Amino acid sequence: MRTLHDVCAVDPRRPPREVTAVMMVGLAALAGLTLVGMISNASSTAFVVLDVGVAVASVLCVPLLARRPVPGAAALALLATLSPVATTGSTMGTYYVARNAPLPDAVGIAVIGFGANLVQFLWRPMPGIDTFWFVLLDAAAHAALLGVGALFRSREQLIRSLLERAALAEADRDRHADEARLAERSRIAREMHDVLAHRLSLLATYAGALEYRPDAPPEQVARAAGVLRTGTHEALEDLREVIGVLRLPDGDGPDRPRPQPDVPEIGRLIATARASGMDIAYSAGYADPTSLPGASARTGYRIVQEALTNARKHAPGAPVRVRVAGEPGEGLNIEVSNDAATRSADATLVGSSAGLIGLAERVDLAHGRLTHGPHAQGFRVVAWLPWPR
Numbered sequence: 001m002r003t004l005h006d007v008c009a010v011d012p013r014r015p016p017r018e019v020t021a022v023m024m025v026g027l028a029a030l031a032g033l034t035l036v037g038m039i040s041n042a043s044s045t046a047f048v049v050l051d052v053g054v055a056v057a058s059v060l061c062v063p064l065l066a067r068r069p070v071p072g073a074a075a076l077a078l079l080a081t082l083s084p085v086a087t088t089g090s091t092m093g094t095y096y097v098a099r100n101a102p103l104p105d106a107v108g109i110a111v112i113g114f115g116a117n118l119v120q121f122l123w124r125p126m127p128g129i130d131t132f133w134f135v136l137l138d139a140a141a142h143a144a145l146l147g148v149g150a151l152f153r154s155r156e157q158l159i160r161s162l163l164e165r166a167a168l169a170e171a172d173r174d175r176h177a178d179e180a181r182l183a184e185r186s187r188i189a190r191e192m193h194d195v196l197a198h199r200l201s202l203l204a205t206y207a208g209a210l211e212y213r214p215d216a217p218p219e220q221v222a223r224a225a226g227v228l229r230t231g232t233h234e235a236l237e238d239l240r241e242v243i244g245v246l247r248l249p250d251g252d253g254p255d256r257p258r259p260q261p262d263v264p265e266i267g268r269l270i271a272t273a274r275a276s277g278m279d280i281a282y283s284a285g286y287a288d289p290t291s292l293p294g295a296s297a298r299t300g301y302r303i304v305q306e307a308l309t310n311a312r313k314h315a316p317g318a319p320v321r322v323r324v325a326g327e328p329g330e331g332l333n334i335e336v337s338n339d340a341a342t343r344s345a346d347a348t349l350v351g352s353s354a355g356l357i358g359l360a361e362r363v364d365l366a367h368g369r370l371t372h373g374p375h376a377q378g379f380r381v382v383a384w385l386p387w388p389r
Contacts, residue, residue: 020066023092024059030088031055038085047124051083058089065093073097073109077116084124090116094142098149110146114138203231262297263289263332266304266324273308278320280308285325292332295366296385300324300332302362303370306355307336307381317342318378329389331368337380356381 038051058079065072073093079086094113098106117138126134207228216224261269263286270282289297304322311320318339326332356372363370368385 020063023066024062027062027089027092028055028059031058031085034085034088038083047083051085054079054083055085058086061089065096069093069097069101070105070109074112077109077112080113080116081119081123084120084126087117087120091141091145094145095149098146099153103150106146106150110142113145114142200235203228203235261301262294263292263300263324265301266322269301269305269308270322273312276312278308278312279318280320280322283321283323283325285323286332287327291328292387293366296332296368296387299362299366299368300334300383300385303334303359303381303383304336306359310355310379310381311336311338315339315341315378326385326387328387331387332385334383334385335380337375338378340377 032055035051035055039048058076061072061075061079064075073090073096076086076089076093080090090113094106094110097109101109118135121131121134121138125131267282267284270280274280292300304324307322308320311318315338318341320336320338323335324332360370363383363385366385368383370381370383372381373379
């Protein structure tokens with residue numbers, strides 16, 4: 001069931017029809033009850049006609065009050081100067097304006113309503129009450145209407161503000177979640193780029209060896225074919241893994257990538273590259289890597305992996321030197337250098353410098369340093385990664 005403040009708590013610019021109808025019916029009922037009492041005590045027919053006309057006019061002013069609160073409340077207050085029948089309508093108008101209009105407008109209507117009731121009392125005094133007490137009660141009633149209406153208005157504004165803040169906070173939370181999801185997917189794609197580039201370049205090396213050495217011993221051909229089969233299977237598994245993750249709406253699930261390799265896995269990486277025919281001199285002189293931060297450990301592995309991939313692409317047959325050294329407090333130092341190529345590079349393997357660009361971004365995210373460029377007759381990649389005590 002709607003209370004008076006619920007009925008009045010509407011947008012005065014576009015009031016619902018049912019609210020206006022409820023207000024009209026309620027005012028008509030109260031005015032009718034007041035009119036019955038006025039008729040039974042009427043001293044002349046003229047006052048009866050006036051009271052009936054004022055009651056009808058008060059009810060007809062309700063739509064104006066609903067659409068334009070200040071003029072509607074002022075009209076009801078002016079009708080209250082003529083008859084006590086309009087007092088209920090004037091009271092409703094004062095509360096309605098206090099509930100839905102700015103405070104200066106509400107104060108003005110309250111003053112008008114107070115004055116209208118005072119004029120009515122002076123013209124048609126109520127028996128049994130003197131002027132002083134009427135003025136006191138009239139002022140207290142309008143002050144209460146003004147205060148209660150303003151209180152409910154402030155409360156609704158506060159609730160509306162809190163709801164808007166909650167909506168903004170929820171939208172902001174969703175935006176941050178989307179950004180985190182996109183960042184995670186970008187990280188996954190970057191990891192898979194490094195892995196696939198290394199695997200595919202390794203497969204291309206083996207395939208090239210089979211192409212240029214068709215007279216190789218059967219055991220070498222079988223070993224190369226086995227490497228091709230294993231590498232192709234692993235590359236497909238990695239590709240299926242990243243595609244599955246990127247398809248998931250939340251970047252999580254059964255297809256989530258496996259843990260990424262780190263510095264201790266560099267030895268295995270070197271062994272695989274040597275098996276493909278690369279001449280690699282590897283020097284490892286680092287402390288226990290368990291205290292190495294995860295970002296530095298993974299980035300160190302990717303640096304060596306990308307450098308070997310580039311050496312295989314751009315300097316086939318050239319000797320490669322890999323040095324990994326470091327300890328807590330000093331940081332992790334990585335250097336990968338290769339001499340000039342001993343044979344022409346395969347044009348199908350030579351690509352852009354996107355790998356080094358991505359590597360620089362990865363090192364920057366790990367708060368490290370990376371330099372790369374020509375060195376003597378070859379190319380060198382040097383990196384430093386943080387390793388706190």
